[in-house]
Amino acid sequence: MLYAKTRWKVGGADRAAVDRLAAELKLHPVVAGMMVSRGMTDAREAASFFQSGKDRFHDPFLLDGMADAVARIRLALERGEKIRVYGDYDADGVSSTSLMTHLFRRLGADFDTYIPHRVHEGYGLNNSAIDLAKQNGVSLIVTVDTGISAKEQVAYAAGLGIDVVVTDHHEPPEELPEAAAVVNPKKPGCPYPFKGLAGVGVAFKLAHALLGELPEEWLELAAIGTVADLMPLVGENRLIVKLGIERMQASEYAGVRALLDVAGLTGKDVTATHLAFALAPRINASGRLDHAEDAVRLLTTEDREEAERIAESLDALNKERQRLVEETVKEALALVAEQDPESRDKVIVVAAEGWNAGVIGIVAAKLLERFYRPVVVLAIDAATGSAKGSARSIPGYDMYRALTHCAELLDHYGGHQAAAGMTVHRDRVGDLRAMLNKLADEWLTEDDMIPISEADAEIALEDVTVDCIRQIESLAPFGMGNPSPRFVLTGLTVRDRRALGREGQHLKLTLASPEGEANAVEAIGFGIGGLLETIASTARVDVLGELNINEWNGVRKPQIVIQDIRVPHVQVYDWRGTREPVGKFAEVASVHRERVSGKPGSAAMLVREEGYAGRIDPDAIDCGLWAMGDRSLIPLNREARETDFAEASDLLIVSLPDRLEHLERALAGSRAERVYAAFADWNRDFATMPPRESFKAVYQAVVRQGSWESGDWFFLEPVRRKIGLSESLTRFMVDVFEELEFIRKQADVYSVTASPRKRDLAESRLYRARLARADVEQLLIYSNARQLADWITGRLAVQPNRMMEVLG
Numbered sequence: 132m133l134y135a136k137t138r139w140k141v142g143g144a145d146r147a148a149v150d151r152l153a154a155e156l157k158l159h160p161v162v163a164g165m166m167v168s169r170g171m172t173d174a175r176e177a178a179s180f181f182q183s184g185k186d187r188f189h190d191p192f193l194l195d196g197m198a199d200a201v202a203r204i205r206l207a208l209e210r211g212e213k214i215r216v217y218g219d220y221d222a223d224g225v226s227s228t229s230l231m232t233h234l235f236r237r238l239g240a241d242f243d244t245y246i247p248h249r250v251h252e253g254y255g256l257n258n259s260a261i262d263l264a265k266q267n268g269v270s271l272i273v274t275v276d277t278g279i280s281a282k283e284q285v286a287y288a289a290g291l292g293i294d295v296v297v298t299d300h301h302e303p304p305e306e307l308p309e310a311a312a313v314v315n316p317k318k319p320g321c322p323y324p325f326k327g328l329a330g331v332g333v334a335f336k337l338a339h340a341l342l343g344e345l346p347e348e349w350l351e352l353a354a355i356g357t358v359a360d361l362m363p364l365v366g367e368n369r370l371i372v373k374l375g376i377e378r379m380q381a382s383e384y385a386g387v388r389a390l391l392d393v394a395g396l397t398g399k400d401v402t403a404t405h406l407a408f409a410l411a412p413r414i415n416a417s418g419r420l421d422h423a424e425d426a427v428r429l430l431t432t433e434d435r436e437e438a439e440r441i442a443e444s445l446d447a448l449n450k451e452r453q454r455l456v457e458e459t460v461k462e463a464l465a466l467v468a469e470q471d472p473e474s475r476d477k478v479i480v481v482a483a484e485g486w487n488a489g490v491i492g493i494v495a496a497k498l499l500e501r502f503y504r505p506v507v508v509l510a511i512d513a514a515t516g517s518a519k520g521s522a523r524s525i526p527g528y529d530m531y532r533a534l535t536h537c538a539e540l541l542d543h544y545g546g547h548q549a550a551a552g553m554t555v556h557r558d559r560v561g562d563l564r565a566m567l568n569k570l571a572d573e574w575l576t577e578d579d580m581i582p583i584s585e586a587d588a589e590i591a592l593e594d595v596t597v598d599c600i601r602q603i604e605s606l607a608p609f610g611m612g613n614p615s616p617r618f619v620l621t622g623l624t625v626r627d628r629r630a631l632g633r634e635g636q637h638l639k640l641t642l643a644s645p646e647g648e649a650n651a652v653e654a655i656g657f658g659i660g661g662l663l664e665t666i667a668s669t670a671r672v673d674v675l676g677e678l679n680i681n682e683w684n685g686v687r688k689p690q691i692v693i694q695d696i697r698v699p700h701v702q703v704y705d706w707r708g709t710r711e712p713v714g715k716f717a718e719v720a721s722v723h724r725e726r727v728s729g730k731p732g733s734a735a736m737l738v739r740e741e742g743y744a745g746r747i748d749p750d751a752i753d754c755g756l757w758a759m760g761d762r763s764l765i766p767l768n769r770e771a772r773e774t775d776f777a778e779a780s781d782l783l784i785v786s787l788p789d790r791l792e793h794l795e796r797a798l799a800g801s802r803a804e805r806v807y808a809a810f811a812d813w814n815r816d817f818a819t820m821p822p823r824e825s826f827k828a829v830y831q832a833v834v835r836q837g838s839w840e841s842g843d844w845f846f847l848e849p850v851r852r853k854i855g856l857s858e859s860l861t862r863f864m865v866d867v868f869e870e871l872e873f874i875r876k877q878a879d880v881y882s883v884t885a886s887p888r889k890r891d892l893a894e895s896r897l898y899r900a901r902l903a904r905a906d907v908e909q910l911l912i913y914s915n916a917r918q919l920a921d922w923i924t925g926r927l928a929v930q931p932n933r934m935m936e937v938l939g
């Protein structure tokens with residue numbers, strides 16, 4: 132058994148629908164299955180997923196209010212009115228504002244841009260910004276990525292003689308602003324067929340409408356904001372991002388080129404992941420720690436040197452942001468350890484002075500990743516005692532609902548199931564922690580606390596081909612709403628396994644299907660090299676992961692990138708010939724125990740009754756030590772006396788038993804999930820049985836000697852050398868003679884019996900015991916790993932299927 136780190140959820144697809152889609156679109160069944168499990172059962176809809184022509188974009192005038200917006204802006208252009216673009220400081224807002232800048236430049240408008248300061252002004256339209264616009268002679272404000280909730284501010288502007296065109300994508304409130312035009316696909320009654328546009332997506336549609344043609348050159352900007360704002364990469368968004376990324380390979384913007392360069396992506400194939408994790412954080416850093424205007428300048432300048440200068444300063448800000456996050460995470464971890472040393476809290480709530488409110492959301496997300504629990508991180512303002520908090524949650528715990536239960540404690544709160552924000556006085560943080568944890572006790576089950584890995588389907592190893600993977604990749608870009616395809620493969624044999632990397636931190640497996648000799652596939656698990664010894668050579672492993680194509684020296688081979696791995700059966704580790712099995716056992720068993728949160732297993736070791744002395748100090752090991760006695764197991768240390776042998780999840784067999792029955796009895800009383808077979812005290816002499824001629828030769832030497840003192844064995848040397856026996860085997864023969872009364876020992880003197888009774892060697896108990904050990908040796912030493920594993924597994928007590936408990 133090797134437990135998975137996560138709960139696996141494998142999507143299902145209706146077989147008939149898959150077959151139909153595969154046939155109609157000539158798709159690999161795996162790809163057809165993926166599409167069906169993602170809800171694309173209709174062949175036409177599915178086919179459109181592969182078509183990314185520019186003609187696939189919807190008519191921008193399908194957006195309710197678009198005609199009014201276009202008319203009002205055209206009027207402003209004709210009259211030469213001063214226009215102000217009002218945006219937002221996040222990456223969506225920045226790309227929207229930049230796109231509008233390019234648009235108004237082309238239209239020859241008299242315009243400028245305005246982005247409120249994150250800390251000093253906060254999100255959205257505000258009256259002092261409108262006052263400023265009035266002072267500057269602005270008569271039309273066009274909002275991007277904001278404005279839908281600004282009913283009051285729009286009315287205030289109207290009072291000052293300023294018209295507002297609102298373009299936004301946020302959820303509209305009950306009452307819309309009375310603006311010159313309101314464009315938002317989520318507006319009630321808006322017939323626009325795709326509701327998931329980002330703020331920059333709406334701005335892109337406005338540009339399309341104003342120009343009367345698709346402004347392809349601005350797809351790059353639209354792609355950045357769409358990915359950064361975590362919009363689902365389906366429908367029109369997927370089109371925007373796919374085409375935008377393609378153009379980005381040779382970007383026409385000095386700013387994008389400079390950003391790719393500082394992110395180390397020049398010359399690489401840009402993916403949606405790069406936008407999310409390399410470009411967006413650098414653009415966001417500007418609004419988080421400084422003013423977002425710099426980022427707008429970066430995306431709108433044509434001056435290469437200016438672009439490089441800003442990209443470098445954003446990169447430095449981003450590094451500063453990362454440093455701040457790391458430092459805050461470190462402090463938060465110390466707080467968690469201090470206030471909850473046994474980590475019993477199901478909801479982590481940490482608060483401190485001096486934390487930057489601009490990064491607490493990222494810190495909360497990092498803590499969630501680490502502990503897989505709901506997290507609230509609060510930055511306390513020392514002067515006012517007010518704490519600003521950011522929360523992240525896991526499925527099963529609705530953070531917004533939880534905060535609603537705590538409403539009396541809070542000054543403000545808002546958000547949804549997975550993420551929320553709040554303001555609370557520092558004196559009430561303790562109550563908040565208690566209340567959130569009380570709710571967690573009611574709402575969260577033990578299973579909820581184990582992370583989930585989702586996979587599209589279970590597939591066969593035969594499906595893992597370059598051809599199939601290419602088809603899967605044609606469904607990119609992957610990201611929000613169109614996740615990277617993951618698959619489960621089960622029951623694979625391990626043909627080879629090794630650790631890679633300087634510290635052996637990565638795991639590389641060569642996996643094959645038990646039936647086929649051909650078709651072995653390599654699998655790589657980053658950061659899980661520590662599992663190397665937990666996978667027995669005889670294991671049948673299940674993996675969950677992504678597929679990709681590994682190109683090396685011009686050869687393209689399919690590869691599985693392992694996200695999680697499990698071995699769902701009892702494992703027998705062939706540790707015969709392993710040096711220091713006791714130390715290694717402690718290490719490997721502890722790696723296993725870390726895999727099962729909340730279900731600690733225990734370990735046990737078995738030795739033969741005699742002969743273990745000197746190898747193991749029973750009091751120096753921290754697990755139970757038992758001897759395989761003739762009649763029963765004999766506890767040899769305190770742990771063994773206090774624990775139940777049957778319950779040990781990990782069992783190390785240190786020595787070779789004297790008789791098979793001894794080991795069989797022990798195994799029958801064990802529910803171990805992992806058995807490590809070391810038989811470390813075996814040596815060549817263990818069960819060698821000298822032939823009868825050798826017994827005869829030694830007996831003749833004994834008879835010739837007549838009598839001798841105990842300890843004086845020198846007379847046996849010539850015969851021992853002549854027939855090539857070890858000293859211990861020679862002594863064994865003498866012991867057999869004594870047992871059969873061919874010789875006698877009195878007061879330390881051996882003498883030959885004058886006329887012994889004729890007896891067969893087999894009458895000797897010693898002789899028979901050695902014969903039995905030959906059986907033991909045959910089975911436990913000379914068997915191959917598979918035979919040994921089958922023998923041991925077949926003798927274990929039937930065990931409860933703990934795997935199923937974990938998997939649910």
Ligand SMILES: [Mn+2]
Pocket residue numbers: 223224276300329330331360
């Ligand atoms: Mn947005």
